[in-house]
Amino acid sequence: MSAATTRSRTPDRLCAEAVDLARSAAEEAAAPGVVGEHAGVVSEGDRVVTHFFECKELGYRGWRWAVTVARASRAKVVTLDEVVLLPGPDALLAPEWVPWSERLRPGDMGPGDLLPTDVDDLRLEPGYTGVDEPGPDSPVSDEMAELVEAEDAEVAGGTPANLPIAPSRGSIAALADELGLRRARVLSRYGLHIAADRWEEAFGAKTPMAQAAPATCVSCGFLTPIGGSLGQAFGVCANEFSPADGHVVSLTYGCGGHSEAAVMPKPPRPAPPVVDETRVDPFPLRPSPDSGSVPATTDEDSAELGHS
Numbered sequence: 001m002s003a004a005t006t007r008s009r010t011p012d013r014l015c016a017e018a019v020d021l022a023r024s025a026a027e028e029a030a031a032p033g034v035v036g037e038h039a040g041v042v043s044e045g046d047r048v049v050t051h052f053f054e055c056k057e058l059g060y061r062g063w064r065w066a067v068t069v070a071r072a073s074r075a076k077v078v079t080l081d082e083v084v085l086l087p088g089p090d091a092l093l094a095p096e097w098v099p100w101s102e103r104l105r106p107g108d109m110g111p112g113d114l115l116p117t118d119v120d121d122l123r124l125e126p127g128y129t130g131v132d133e134p135g136p137d138s139p140v141s142d143e144m145a146e147l148v149e150a151e152d153a154e155v156a157g158g159t160p161a162n163l164p165i166a167p168s169r170g171s172i173a174a175l176a177d178e179l180g181l182r183r184a185r186v187l188s189r190y191g192l193h194i195a196a197d198r199w200e201e202a203f204g205a206k207t208p209m210a211q212a213a214p215a216t217c218v219s220c221g222f223l224t225p226i227g228g229s230l231g232q233a234f235g236v237c238a239n240e241f242s243p244a245d246g247h248v249v250s251l252t253y254g255c256g257g258h259s260e261a262a263v264m265p266k267p268p269r270p271a272p273p274v275v276d277e278t279r280v281d282p283f284p285l286r287p288s289p290d291s292g293s294v295p296a297t298t299d300e301d302s303a304e305l306g307h308s
Helices: 003-009 019-031 141-150 172-179 189-201 302-303
Strands: 035-047 048-055 061-069 079-085 124-126 185-187 224-225 235-236 248-250
Touching: 019 035, 019 061, 019 079, 035 061, 124 141, 185 189, 189 248
Parallel strands: none
Antiparallel strands: 035 048, 048 061, 061 079, 124 185, 224 235, 235 248
């Protein structure tokens, strides 16, 4: 270990004794009454010392005012270097910052919000990138000149990117426009898969609603088909009373609003009561003489009590 390193770990005596200078600098930088007791001193290097003071500011629990002082070589005067508020070992800190792209959740977007998509987004891939003009060895190029007048088509002088106005007829680009393919990017296979998994989880066969449904959506008249490859497994629900109204549902999903559901069952009849409380059973105070429960007697007093 070098001598310079040894000296840097031992606080300079004059700098370490400049507690009043450090406190006055901290009080000048902070609000009145928020600088607490002296909490220690740390050597930052040769003749450079940092004094720590407790922070009594509300909301800054465990923070400390750090005042760094220094002196020149062979000088007797200690000067102020900087005053900062630093967190201590047990300080209350804000959570680690997370980029907005990782904080965003479905449903967070509102009116006027913009969500830029990354250039290398795995959910997307380049759309139609074909050229309008066939290659020189293509048989179509030899026949195109002869079929111009017969088909009444417009022949492009190059690709649409090199033309001031894209041709409206007789071009692959025009056909792509009609089919809805002329987009810069389209869903990739990965994007299709994660969308299908998300829709299947929300409105799929494993949901409690589908488990209790009388039938699946594939036989429901309220199911509106969709195009593309996803149309083989999904559709759009158009039943206003269904919990999936307006949502993309799996063909294996189902709910109680199925168009072919059975007629509403009649309400169950309550079971007959065990005790009929609507009928009154007479109970005479004096039993009949021929009932046999009480022997006949001529004593009027005992007869009133119903026993001998």
